[in-house]
Amino acid sequence: MITTEKRGHITIVTIDRPERRNALDAEAQAELNAIFDAFEADDDQRVAIVTGAGDKAFCAGHDLSTPAPECPDDMPRGGFGGLTARFAMRKPVIAAVNGFAVGGGFEMVLACDIVVAAPHARFALPEVRVGMMPLAGGILRLYRLAGHHRAMTMLLTGRMIDMAEAEGIGLVAEVAHSRPVLDCALEWATRILEASPLAVQATKAVATRFADQPLGSAMDAQWTLPEVIRAQQSQDAAEGPAAFIEHRKPHWRGC
Known part of the structure; x- marks a missing residue:
């Protein structure tokens, strides 16, 4: 089915x-x-x-x-x-x-x-x-x-x-x-x-979990989401800027 x-x-x-x-x-x-x-x-x-x-x-x-x-x-x-x-x-x-x-x-x-x-x-x-x-x-x-x-x-x-x-x-x-x-x-x-999988997941988490909250409190709270913290601390967070500087496509590891 x-x-x-x-x-x-x-x-x-x-x-x-x-x-x-x-x-x-x-x-x-x-x-x-x-x-x-x-x-x-x-x-x-x-x-x-x-x-x-x-x-x-x-x-x-x-x-x-x-x-x-x-x-x-x-x-x-x-x-x-x-x-x-x-x-x-x-x-x-x-x-x-x-x-x-x-x-x-x-x-x-x-x-x-x-x-x-x-x-x-x-x-x-x-x-x-x-x-x-x-x-x-x-x-x-x-x-x-x-x-x-x-x-x-x-x-x-x-x-x-x-x-x-x-x-x-x-x-x-x-x-x-x-x-x-x-x-x-x-x-x-x-x-x-083409985008970082962790950044994509973190972006979706922010959008879906804080959509109905006041903007000011949501902008503060978004930094505390586990998905955001993980994406910011990942190897991919370093890979993206490095690939941009080196004029190449990034190699996303998802970690």
Whole structure:
């Protein structure tokens, strides 16, 4: 149901249930959770890409032919798709949206760091239309991304937005107009790999952990994060400036 491929330092995760529009049942959820656990624990893997099989759907959310989660304990520790509650994830995750991303599938997209999408991709949180709510971060993340009025037009009606609107709310970093969306995601992943892995992880930690704090206190507190301290004290912190001075590409050790 879920396939993984490693290309150098990049892990590609593909939801492979096209007959169900890549909707997730409990087994697929557990499988994704284990995959992201393994990705996080593998120091050789630095960026993950998550996508869906086929060209119709990224993920149609929860498979409604199976019982729906009624509380957080009904989902994997990492949240819906093993991703939406993974708040301490150190490494970047890119969503390569190849079609519809609705319900929990859209919540997975919102939990990613960079989103690239095919021109025909669409996004929605339609839970209210079937008597449910997007409680895997969808309400809160969309509200923070889009603001009160734009978010409420989606949350209270379940309406779907197209690519133009997705770009307008700042969701999508790039639309893959003339190439496969996975190729677009791989290009973004390669750009990330050009940077120090420890600096990338520390930067993500600062951005995600202090986003809602007052700027002054956050700027003080960021220096105390273990990820920041580790990056500053690493060999890579010396390698970067040395490579710049010597006009060569840095050789990142991740230590």
